[in-house]
Amino acid sequence: MAMMARTIRNSASRRTMMMSRPIFGLRSMSSWWKNVEPAPKDPILGVTEAFLADPSPDKVNVGVGAYRDDNGKPVVLDCVREAERRIAGTSFMEYLPMGGSVKMVEETLKLAYGDNSEFIKDKRIAAVQSLSGTGACRLFADFQTRFNPGSQIYIPVPTWSNHHNIWRDAQVPQKTYHYYHPETKGLDFKGLMDDVKNAPEGSFFLLHACAHNPTGVDPTEEQWREISQLFKAKNHFAFFDMAYQGFASGDPARDAKSIRIFLEDGHHIGISQSYAKNMGLYGQRVGCLSVLCENEKQAVTVKSQLQQLARPMYSNPPLHGAQIVSTILGDPELKSLWLKEVKIMADRIIGMRTTLRESLEKLGSPLSWEHVTKQIGMFCYSGLTPEQVDRLTSEYHIYMTRNGRISMAGVTTGNVGYLANAIHEVTKSS
Amino acid sequence: MDSVFSNVDRAPEDPILGVTVAYNNDPSPSKLNLGVGAYRTEEGKPLVLDVVRRAEQQLVNDPSRVKEYIPIAGLADFNKLSAKLILGADSPAIQESRVATIQCLSGTGSLRVGAEFLKKHYHQSVIFIPKPTWGNHPKVFNLAGLSVEYYRYYDPATRGLDFQGLLEDLGAAPSGAIVLLHACAHNPTGVDPTPEQWEQIRQLIRSKSLLPFFDSAYQGFASGSLDTDAHSVRTFVADGGECLIAQSYAKNMGLYGERVGALSIVCKSADVASKVESQVKLVVRPMYSSPPIHGASIVATILKSSDMYNDWTIELKGMADRIISMRQQLFEALQAKGTPGDWSHIIKQIGMFTFTGLNKEQVAFMTKEYHIYMTSDGRISMAGLSTKTVPHLVDAIHAAVTRVV
Numbered sequence: 094m095a096m097m098a099r100t101i102r103n104s105a106s107r108r109t110m111m112m113s114r115p116i117f118g119l120r121s122m123s124s125w126w127k128n129v130e131p132a133p134k135d136p137i138l139g140v141t142e143a144f145l146a147d148p149s150p151d152k153v154n155v156g157v158g159a160y161r162d163d164n165g166k167p168v169v170l171d172c173v174r175e176a177e178r179r180i181a182g183t184s185f186m187e188y189l190p191m192g193g194s195v196k197m198v199e200e201t202l203k204l205a206y207g208d209n210s211e212f213i214k215d216k217r218i219a220a221v222q223s224l225s226g227t228g229a230c231r232l233f234a235d236f237q238t239r240f241n242p243g244s245q246i247y248i249p250v251p252t253w254s255n256h257h258n259i260w261r262d263a264q265v266p267q268k269t270y271h272y273y274h275p276e277t278k279g280l281d282f283k284g285l286m287d288d289v290k291n292a293p294e295g296s297f298f299l300l301h302a303c304a305h306n307p308t309g310v311d312p313t314e315e316q317w318r319e320i321s322q323l324f325k326a327k328n329h330f331a332f333f334d335m336a337y338q339g340f341a342s343g344d345p346a347r348d349a350k351s352i353r354i355f356l357e358d359g360h361h362i363g364i365s366q367s368y369a370k371n372m373g374l375y376g377q378r379v380g381c382l383s384v385l386c387e388n389e390k391q392a393v394t395v396k397s398q399l400q401q402l403a404r405p406m407y408s409n410p411p412l413h414g415a416q417i418v419s420t421i422l423g424d425p426e427l428k429s430l431w432l433k434e435v436k437i438m439a440d441r442i443i444g445m446r447t448t449l450r451e452s453l454e455k456l457g458s459p460l461s462w463e464h465v466t467k468q469i470g471m472f473c474y475s476g477l478t479p480e481q482v483d484r485l486t487s488e489y490h491i492y493m494t495r496n497g498r499i500s501m502a503g504v505t506t507g508n509v510g511y512l513a514n515a516i517h518e519v520t521k522s523s
Numbered sequence: 524m525d526s527v528f529s530n531v532d533r534a535p536e537d538p539i540l541g542v543t544v545a546y547n548n549d550p551s552p553s554k555l556n557l558g559v560g561a562y563r564t565e566e567g568k569p570l571v572l573d574v575v576r577r578a579e580q581q582l583v584n585d586p587s588r589v590k591e592y593i594p595i596a597g598l599a600d601f602n603k604l605s606a607k608l609i610l611g612a613d614s615p616a617i618q619e620s621r622v623a624t625i626q627c628l629s630g631t632g633s634l635r636v637g638a639e640f641l642k643k644h645y646h647q648s649v650i651f652i653p654k655p656t657w658g659n660h661p662k663v664f665n666l667a668g669l670s671v672e673y674y675r676y677y678d679p680a681t682r683g684l685d686f687q688g689l690l691e692d693l694g695a696a697p698s699g700a701i702v703l704l705h706a707c708a709h710n711p712t713g714v715d716p717t718p719e720q721w722e723q724i725r726q727l728i729r730s731k732s733l734l735p736f737f738d739s740a741y742q743g744f745a746s747g748s749l750d751t752d753a754h755s756v757r758t759f760v761a762d763g764g765e766c767l768i769a770q771s772y773a774k775n776m777g778l779y780g781e782r783v784g785a786l787s788i789v790c791k792s793a794d795v796a797s798k799v800e801s802q803v804k805l806v807v808r809p810m811y812s813s814p815p816i817h818g819a820s821i822v823a824t825i826l827k828s829s830d831m832y833n834d835w836t837i838e839l840k841g842m843a844d845r846i847i848s849m850r851q852q853l854f855e856a857l858q859a860k861g862t863p864g865d866w867s868h869i870i871k872q873i874g875m876f877t878f879t880g881l882n883k884e885q886v887a888f889m890t891k892e893y894h895i896y897m898t899s900d901g902r903i904s905m906a907g908l909s910t911k912t913v914p915h916l917v918d919a920i921h922a923a924v925t926r927v928v
Binding site: 129130131182235259262373410 | 588645801
């Protein structure tokens with residue numbers, strides 16, 4: 094650049110130096126952005142925006158996946174409040190390392206891999222603190238593009254809509270695999286296994302570890318074992334998105350079963366973990382990306398490269414949420430309190446599933462609502478069509494995403510009757 | 524089973540953050556960390572501003588506070604207040620709703636999100652950055668898919684601005700090219716254009732339809748005055764043209780690890796600003812969904828209370844003044860010792876960093892023999908110095924320039 098500048102120095106620079114007049118026509122120049130189109134609203138977050146704008150006193154928000162208590166109020170866990178009390182006034186707010194809080198990551202790996210995991214002992218896991226689950230998935234996608242260029246990601250149908258955005262922005266081509274069976278409102282196991290078998294050897298697959306979003310449909314333990322065996326035969330890479338550990342069954346170890354099966358079977362997996370739901374830390378953006386490697390040396394190497402991707406994105410991750418997590422998980426009493434509180438949240442949701450199903454059955458619905466209690470986690474894939482969802486919104490002020498996904502966390506003893514009735518009304522003639 | 528990542532090579536240590544890693548590993552009692560740009564008190568301790576502690580307590584004691592997801596674009600009041608802070612409360616751009624402001628992860632995050640937006644929506648994908656610049660800048664822009672070119676900036680001979688070179692290089696840039704400008708307290712050199720030079724730069728940039736992208740990481744921290752340090756940005760905005768601004772609260776509010784910042788895109792009209800904001804959200808969602816709540820809540824709490832805001836400006840000036848005083852002390856001590864060379868750049872440069880002019884070998888020598896940690900480009904963080912440690916640094920510099928060439 095400098096060289097080019099020197100060669101045109103004589104003419105360009107003299108003109109430049111003589112320029113002390115005001116710039117003509119600046120105000121008449123049009124915007125650089127006049128061709129920018131308004132972006133479509135995010136399908137999920139747009140639902141809450143619409144809900145908030147609705148003045149109806151009957152309105153119900155079963156859209157975005159944030160937990161609500163039985164009064165429909167957001168919850169800050171007691172263990173979190175206590176952790177915050179301990180942190181306030183003591184932290185120096187210095188930069189974390191690029192890889193984030195070492196303590197937080199250590200505790201987080203224990204949750205996913207097991208307290209006594211040999212992989213942790215052998216230091217075979219490359220792990221960095223991430224911006225919740227989204228950030229972990231994005232870092233992994235960027236890593237995949239850089240170190241496995243040409244690889245694709247197989248994504249289940251359906252999946253959280255942002256998964257598509259993440260791998261697209263990381264420029265990783267996407268393929269899909271069968272997952273949800275609309276007829277049974279359960280798992281299309283045969284379709285899934287066929288797609289896994291037909292994928293080229295060494296393909297990358299995105300798996301939801303538990304509480305599949307948006308369907309709530311999970312493979313059984315036996316099915317997970319079969320999936321793992323087939324993955325082994327095909328040498329596929331399994332990337333687990335675990336956003337609901339503890340939140341699904343109420344038992345974190347049980348919710349990590351799929352991961353533990355793959356680990357037992359010798360897979361080198363990747364995991365995205367989030368504390369948004371199970372610790373209620375949504376807005377703090379706290380999570381962890383881990384990649385199981387062959388040995389310690391490789392783990393150090395991979396971690397160094399993950400950091401190289403984080404540095405030009407945000408330099409280092411935010412401190413506060415990580416401090417809350419370390420404080421809680423590092424203190425046996427607080428950890429025990431957390432486990433209790435997670436179970437309470439999970440149990441309330443399971444209870445609401447039962448109540449919703451029973452209410453619909455009592456109303457004499459012609460349809461089967463068995464799936465409401467078979468599915469697990471925050472979401473119920475109701476089977477409602479987009480048109481039925483639109484009716485729920487326009488006639489009953491009930492807000493959910495148009496794929497018929499109901500956030501069970503938004504269902505309360507106060508609104509379950511109203512919700513069941515509305516669903517019955519829009520489906521009774523089908 | 525073989526790992527799919529067995530071909531991955533180990534990445535080199537980040538040159539800036541790696542300095543602190545090395546410092547931490549050094550057992551010497553006389554070690555001095557002049558590496559990463561985090562403020563230190565006279566006692567060499569990190570500082571949490573009093574006003575930040577008060578905001579923290581306010582937040583933790585408020586039982587109605589929840590931790591829900593904040594909007595993709597961040598906290599609305601934080602965004603409004605941040606725009607006011609950099610542009611001035613009376614800015615016509617704000618009054619005309621022409622500014623799209625999005626909370627991001629400190630300066631880095633603001634730069635990256637802005638760059639990704641430009642890659643998607645702007646007709647030019649080349650960005651001109653000053654030579655030298657913060658080591659992370661080229662990586663941020665490269666990963667966003669922009670190509671990076673350099674414009675001359677620092678003159679090693681004068682240890683000041685190569686103004687001629689700057690004008691030539693920007694004058695030769697293709698029309699519409701993006702230009703990264705350090706709003707004040709250039710990192711790593713501490714060399715800033717004068718107001719008159721800024722005016723010439725502005726005219727050149729506007730005449731060539733170049734797109735300014737300001738990195739404002741030190742507002743208030745450089746001169747001690749928030750308004751003075753925003754002067755360059757405000758004159759550009761006052762001419763009615765468009766620009767991008769990345770703001771950081773890491774240094775001026777001491778919120779480093781909380782990752783608080785904002786990207787503002789100043790547009791020609793409110794309608795355009797609104798569309799632009801909607802598109803920036805599409806960049807954010809697949810990156811991290813929404814920004815972290817805590818740091819932004821602290822900032823908003825402080826900026827919206829006139830008492831806390833005033834107290835903040837006093838503490839901020841205190842930090843800036845201590846750094847200016849360190850510059851003075853270092854300069855005078857080098858004079859007194861008779862260290863060869865002209866060291867006046869130490870007091871002419873501004874902000875957290877001094878570009879000493881020491882070369883790689885001299886730096887390595889100072890680290891090895893005197894346990895002074897700094898980046899190999901000769902940059903020292905003045906914030907890491909204290910009255911007590913100035914003599915040790917002076918000894919080191921003196922030894923380096925007399926014994927290592």
